[in-house]
Amino acid sequence: ETGVTQTPRHLVMGMTNKKSLKCEQHLGHNAMYWYKQSAKKPLELMFVYNFKEQTENNSVPSRFSPECPNSSHLFLHLHTLQPEDSALYLCASSQDPGAGSPLHFGNGTRLTVT
Amino acid sequence: ELKVEQNPLFLSMQEGKNYTIYCNYSTTSDRLYWYRQDPGKSLESLFVLLSNGAVKQEGRLMASLDTKARLSTLHITAAVHDLSATYFCAVATTPSYGKLTFGQGTILTVHP
Numbered sequence: 001e002t003g004v005t006q007t008p009r010h011l012v013m014g015m016t017n018k019k020s021l022k023c024e025q026h027l028g029h030n031a032m033y034w035y036k037q038s039a040k041k042p043l044e045l046m047f048v049y050n051f052k053e054q055t056e057n058n059s060v061p062s063r064f065s066p067e068c069p070n071s072s073h074l075f076l077h078l079h080t081l082q083p084e085d086s087a088l089y090l091c092a093s094s095q096d097p098g099a100g101s102p103l104h105f106g107n108g109t110r111l112t113v114t
Numbered sequence: 115e116l117k118v119e120q121n122p123l124f125l126s127m128q129e130g131k132n133y134t135i136y137c138n139y140s141t142t143s144d145r146l147y148w149y150r151q152d153p154g155k156s157l158e159s160l161f162v163l164l165s166n167g168a169v170k171q172e173g174r175l176m177a178s179l180d181t182k183a184r185l186s187t188l189h190i191t192a193a194v195h196d197l198s199a200t201y202f203c204a205v206a207t208t209p210s211y212g213k214l215t216f217g218q219g220t221i222l223t224v225h226p
Contacts, residue, residue: 004156031212042118043202043216056213090156097212102147102159 003027004106006091012112013081021076021109023091029104031097032074034066037088037108049074050097081113116141118205120217127193127224135220137186137203145206146179146186147214150199157202161188193224 004025013019025032034046048056049068063085065077074091088110092103117140127133137146148160161170163179163186170177174197176189186203200221204214 033212042218043204045213045215048212050212056210058213092157094212097206100145100162100164102149102162103157103214104159105149105157107156 004091004093004104006089006106006109008109009107010110010112012114013078014114015081015083017081018077018079020078021089021091021111023074023076023106025072025074025091025093025104025106027093027095027104029093029095029101030071031094032068032071033092033094033103034074034076035090035092035105037090039087043090046076078111081111083113086111086113116143116205116207116215118203118215118217120201120203120220123218123220125220125222127190127222129194129224129226130192132192133190135188135190135201135203135222137188137205137217139184139186139205139215141205141207142181142184143205143207144179144181147204147206148177148186148188149202149204151202151219152199160201190222195224195226198222198224 032049036044045058047066067075088108090108091106095101146163149157151157161177166181168179174191179186200219202219204216
């Protein structure tokens with residue numbers, strides 16, 4: 001039980017599909033994140049939301065579209081993805097990153113783009 | 115651009131031995147984090163180091179931070195098989211404390 005729940009755990013989609021990844025945190029944290037973990041590459045920050053406001057967009061292609069309707073939920077909408085987008089997508093939350101609070105990660109969604 | 119480099123990237127140890135994983139970073143920072151990831155699992159926070167000279171210990175693991183050298187170490191004492199995992203360091207810089215930059219990870223395997 002990590003306190004950060006991601007669904008689905010696995011997703012296979014074609015390049016023309018539209019799908020969404022969902023993340024929910026039960027920790028009362030104020031900041032939420034999307035990270036991408038690819039084989040043989042460091043974790044890459046994609047987006048940061050603080051109090052529902054996007055504060056970081058790490059030059060992510062527009063085929064990835066985040067949505068944060070409230071402090072507990074975070075979505076990543078996917079459309080017209082490429083095979084190189086296949087990766088593990090990790091959601092995380094933090095109580096107060098400015099005070100040094102660590103990130104709490106979900107179990108991730110394993111995405112395969114065919 | 116902040117760069118974070120870990121070494122070694124692969125570490126094979128015998129049980130009972132000691133070893134150190136190094137994390138170097140390229141820009142001034144006083145925020146460093148260590149995480150552990152087991153295969154197929156999520157990342158788990160191990161240590162938060164928030165000042166120069168900070169030292170934290172938990173069981174057989176001890177982490178330290180030298181901000182002047184831009185270096186953190188994760189020392190493993192008397193390794194046991196349960197420590198086998200991938201270990202990541204991550205650095206945050208002002209003013210974007212919410213933006214962590216991760217190292218490549220060190221895959222640790224502890225053999226009997």
